[in-house]
């Protein structure tokens with residue numbers, strides 16, 4: 001595989017692979033089919049495999065869930081069915097980490113995204129119902145990953161968020177790698193505001209410094225803006241940014 005010489009990631013033998021275990025394989029690639037992820041998928045820069053968990057049901061009705069022991073509302077995904085689905089792809093994984101998308105999981109951060117993009121790929125299990133039997137997570141070495149402190153109805157949208165965030169970091173997927181370097185969360189700062197033509201929009205002018213052609217002044221202005229935005233919107237990030245210095 002050819003690599004962009006400007007990239008720092010090591011050359012890999014096989015393209016980064018997202019293996020998604022889901023009850024709804026038909027929703028993939030969905031928005032991952034749009035650029036830049038979709039273009040990268042077509043170009044073979046990464047791979048997407050979906051596994052239909054229902055194919056591993058043990059009865060002819062395709063049952064994948066059952067009532068929770070101890071009572072309570074909702075249904076729980078059976079461990080035997082999910083384990084069989086995991087085992088069906090484990091040969092091909094090549095050391096890729098395994099995650100269940102879950103509100104209880106470790107929060108997805110840009111730092112985690114970078115680590116996942118540097119791995120051979122990732123296995124993502126999309127939960128449904130109330131969740132998944134705990135024992136399959138223990139037995140198959142599955143960690144949990146959350147896309148935020150809110151509850152979705154299934155892991156598919158969360159899996160797409162993880163995949164999109166990872167593949168845009170793969171060599172060749174985003175046209176200009178430099179555009180990745182100044183993004184939000186680099187240095188624990190949010191991005192500065194952006195402007196384009198027209199110079200005057202509904203009476204609002206573009207900040208003068210951006211038209212000055214003075215690159216040092218532009219850099220300094222953007223830095224101050226990034227700091228102001230982070231300080232006022234995200235005290236948590238700002239505190240981390242301060243401890244970096």
Ligand code: SAH
Pocket residue numbers: 100101102103104125126127128129130131132145146147148149150151152153154155156158
């Ligand atoms: N009863 C669970 C929520 C189940 S929501 C609880 O209270 O924690 C159903 C499925 O949606 C979950 O199994 C998970 O796969 C997915 N999901 C919901 N919210 C999510 C989030 N914030 N991040 C990642 N996955 C999520």
